[in-house]
Structures are given as C-alpha cells and as structure tokens.
Amino acid sequence: MDAAAGRRFAPTASASGSRAPADGVRCGVKASRINADVAYVPIGGELGHRARRWLATGACVLALSPLLVPTAADAESAAQAQREAAAIAAQVQALQPQVTAALAAYEAALDGVARSVSATVADRRVYEALQAQADQAAATYAAGIAALYEAGGPLGIYAALLTTGVPPDLRHLPYVSGVLSRQAAWAETTRQFASAAKQRLDADEASIDTELDNAATIQQRYLVLQGLLDRAQAILDAATARARALAAWESAAAALAAVRVAADQAGVDAAANAVAEPIPDAYRAWYQAAAKTCPGLPWQVLAAIGQVESHHGQGTMVSAAGALGPMQFLPATFARYATDGNGDGKADIWNPADAIFTAARYLCANGAGQGEAGLQAALWNYNHAEWYVQLVLAIAAKIR
Structure with a gap:
C-alpha cells in the first residue's frame, strides 16, 4: 500500500533565461518583459519610466492575485479537505483496536506452530540423552547384580575374602551392598527422568499436530486481519486528491502500511525460529529418491513437509481434519495422485515411501519444479496457508 505522494510545484524555465528585464521589474518566480500583457503607452521622461514600472507592477499583481488572495471558495475547499482528512483518520483509527487484536492472534498462532516444531527437536535430543543415560545406569546395575550372583551372593563374597589370606574385613559387605543399592537408585532415577522427557516430547508432538490440524483456523485469523486492513484501505482510497495531500491522511496511510508490513513479516519471523530435525536414514533416502521424479523439486522441501506434518513418521499420523499418514494426505487427494514408492505393486497412504512419492507427484503437478514461484504455489496448494509456505x-x- 503506497501513501499518496505530496505535490511539488517546480518553476517553469524561461526562454530568455534569468536576466532581469530592462525596466527592472520581476513578476512571480521568473523575470519577464512587458509585452502583450500590458498595453504600451508612449510616455517619456522619468514620469514615463515610473509609469511604465507602475503599469508593469500592476500587471504582476493582477496576474498573481489568485495566488496571493485566496477566495472564499478556496478557503471553504481547504476546510472541507481538512475535515475530510480528519474524518478518514478517525475512521481508520477506530479500526485500530480490532486490527491490533487480529494481528496479535495471527502472530500467536504462528509462533505457537514454530515453537512446537522447534521444541520437538530440543525435547527429542533431551529424551535421547536421558534414555541413553538410563540404559547405561540399568546396564551397570545389571552387571553388578550378575557379578554378585556369580560370586554366590554375599556369602560367596565373604568366602572369597577368607580364601585370599587377607584378614577378613566385614566392612566390605556393606560397601558392596551399598554400591548396588546406589546403582539401583540411580538407574531408577534416570529411568524416571527419561520417562518424563518422553512425555514432554509426546506432548509437543501432539501440540504441533493439533496446530497443523488447525491450519485453517490460522488462515482464518489471517483473513480476519486482511479484511480489516482492506476496510481501512477502502476508506483511504475514497479520499479526494486534496485530502490525500494533508498530514492526517498521510499519517493514517502510513500506519496502515506498517500493519501490513508487520503481518507479512510475522510469517517470516515465526518460520525463522524453527529448526531442522534429524532425519531417519530411510526417510532421507525416500525424500531424495522421490524428489528426482520431479526435476527442480529440492528433496529438502519434501523433508521439511515430512517434519512439519509428522516428524518423519514419528508423530501422530491421523488429524482431526481427516488427513492420514506420514505426509498427511486427505484420502481423496491421495487416491488421485497415489504413487507406488517402494515397488510392492500398491500405493498405501500409511506407507512412508508411497506417501513421500505421492507428495512429490502432487507438488510437481502444482508447479514445484517450475522455479521459486512455482514451488511456493505448490506448497500453498499443499496447505492453504502462507505461514505454512514460509515454515516449510x-x-x-536448514536441512543438510
């Protein structure tokens, strides 16, 4: 949305340059001789010279009088323009609370999706680290139990101490028992931590699935915002040219333009917060192979869709909207573009290879291999939301 540019009036160049006339009279913004504008009266002497100057000056005043002395009509027109610009600014300002609320709701939805996508990456890493620690603790405890069993239990350890020729130290038995007890407690603690991390990971994955199920809701919020902005724009566009030159109109137009920029930037900013998840080897191979069926389609785009839709098959694969499988197809859409990706002679919406190859075919049919604009159009068709395009x-x- 462009604000109306202010008008600037430039002086018109004179054919005779900027030199003053012989009589030394200047008229307006440029010098001119007295020619047809003033009837020549042959008056001689100093009186004639002064008369000629007076006549010339009078002609200038007459010529400039419309500019120097505003008429009542001009004053009324200016006042009307002021009133019009003020009324327009007031109408636009009245919409501002609704615009602000709509923008905040849209941004919150976008941020929620981006945070959920990013959170699953961090939470998965935490869970995997804690699970590995829990596995190690359990293995250590199990090894201690096995060693104690092989030694014949506490009595076996005591007997071994007696056969070493070293005076028996009964403190060894509590020590061994204490070590095993601490190992058991540590194994249980790490297991609990890993279990809590898994619950958080599952919750985040459920959250992102829910947000994706509500993509239409996010888009509805965006459309509400755009509807309000369009209403404000229509008010501005109805202004007269004279009202548009006033500061009140320009200020309202600038404020509206700023909101449009903020709305456009919101999707970009939210997407920038997302990170790429580790891709399972099998999925990486399927993404790369499927992309080759559509020249110009980067395999990373297929992988990004796989992450957003189901975390490469590790998240929920049934949406409230009826989308199924790792690439979240509606059954009717899948049936139209179904592709056998693993060569077993059938196309299954739940099979990762089939779903990924079908996604590549769908994207290609919608222009994904036809440059950046075609790719964006294909992504928009995959999920009718601009934030989705930016996120993917x-x-x-970021995928390597």
Whole structure:
C-alpha cells in the first residue's frame, strides 16, 4: 500500500533565461518583459519610466492575485479537505483496536506452530540423552547384580575374602551392598527422568499436530486481519486528491502500511525460529529418491513437509481434519495422485515411501519444479496457508 505522494510545484524555465528585464521589474518566480500583457503607452521622461514600472507592477499583481488572495471558495475547499482528512483518520483509527487484536492472534498462532516444531527437536535430543543415560545406569546395575550372583551372593563374597589370606574385613559387605543399592537408585532415577522427557516430547508432538490440524483456523485469523486492513484501505482510497495531500491522511496511510508490513513479516519471523530435525536414514533416502521424479523439486522441501506434518513418521499420523499418514494426505487427494514408492505393486497412504512419492507427484503437478514461484504455489496448494509456505521453506533451507 503506497501513501499518496505530496505535490511539488517546480518553476517553469524561461526562454530568455534569468536576466532581469530592462525596466527592472520581476513578476512571480521568473523575470519577464512587458509585452502583450500590458498595453504600451508612449510616455517619456522619468514620469514615463515610473509609469511604465507602475503599469508593469500592476500587471504582476493582477496576474498573481489568485495566488496571493485566496477566495472564499478556496478557503471553504481547504476546510472541507481538512475535515475530510480528519474524518478518514478517525475512521481508520477506530479500526485500530480490532486490527491490533487480529494481528496479535495471527502472530500467536504462528509462533505457537514454530515453537512446537522447534521444541520437538530440543525435547527429542533431551529424551535421547536421558534414555541413553538410563540404559547405561540399568546396564551397570545389571552387571553388578550378575557379578554378585556369580560370586554366590554375599556369602560367596565373604568366602572369597577368607580364601585370599587377607584378614577378613566385614566392612566390605556393606560397601558392596551399598554400591548396588546406589546403582539401583540411580538407574531408577534416570529411568524416571527419561520417562518424563518422553512425555514432554509426546506432548509437543501432539501440540504441533493439533496446530497443523488447525491450519485453517490460522488462515482464518489471517483473513480476519486482511479484511480489516482492506476496510481501512477502502476508506483511504475514497479520499479526494486534496485530502490525500494533508498530514492526517498521510499519517493514517502510513500506519496502515506498517500493519501490513508487520503481518507479512510475522510469517517470516515465526518460520525463522524453527529448526531442522534429524532425519531417519530411510526417510532421507525416500525424500531424495522421490524428489528426482520431479526435476527442480529440492528433496529438502519434501523433508521439511515430512517434519512439519509428522516428524518423519514419528508423530501422530491421523488429524482431526481427516488427513492420514506420514505426509498427511486427505484420502481423496491421495487416491488421485497415489504413487507406488517402494515397488510392492500398491500405493498405501500409511506407507512412508508411497506417501513421500505421492507428495512429490502432487507438488510437481502444482508447479514445484517450475522455479521459486512455482514451488511456493505448490506448497500453498499443499496447505492453504502462507505461514505454512514460509515454515516449510525455512526448515528446508536448514536441512543438510
């Protein structure tokens, strides 16, 4: 949305340059001789010279009088323009609370999706680290139990101490028992931590699935915002040219333009917060192979869709909207573009290879291999939301 540019009036160049006339009279913004504008009266002497100057000056005043002395009509027109610009600014300002609320709701939805996508990456890493620690603690405890069993239990350990020729130290038995007890407690603690991390990971994955199920809701919020902005724009566009030159109109137009920029930037900013998840080897191979069926389609885009839709098959694969499988197809759409990706002679919406190859075919049919604009159009068709397009492209750019 462009604000109306102010008018600037430039002086018109004179054919005779900027020199003063012989009589030394200047008229307006440029010098001119007295020619047809003033009837020549042959008056001689100093009186004639002064008369000629007076006549010339009078002609200038007459010529400039419309500019120097505003008429009542001009004053009324200016006042009307002021009133019009003020009324327009007031109408636009009245919409501001609704615009602000709509923008905040849209941004919150976008941020929620981006945070959920990013959170699953961090939470998965925490869970995997804690699970590995829990596994190690359990293995250590199990090894201690096995060693104690092989030694014949506490009595076996005592007997071994007696056969070493070293005076028996009964303190060894509590020590061994204490070590095993601490190992058991540590194994249980790490197991509990890993279990809590898994619950958090599951909750985040459920959250992102829920947000994706509500993509239409996010888009509805965006459309509410755009509807309000369009209403404000229509008010501004109805202004007269004279009202548009006033500060009140320009201020309202600038404020509206700022909101549009903020709305456009919201999707970009939210997407920038997302990160790429580790891709299972099998899924990586399927993404790369499927992308080759559509020249110009980067395999990273397929991988980004796989992450957003189901975390590469590790998240929930049934949406409230009826989308199924790792690439979240509606059954009717899948049936139209179904592709056998693993060569078993059938296309299954739940099979990762089939779903990924079908996604590549769908994207290609919607222009994914026809440059950046075609790719964005294909992604928009995959999920009718601009934030989705930005999120997928941002994640794809971070996949290595």
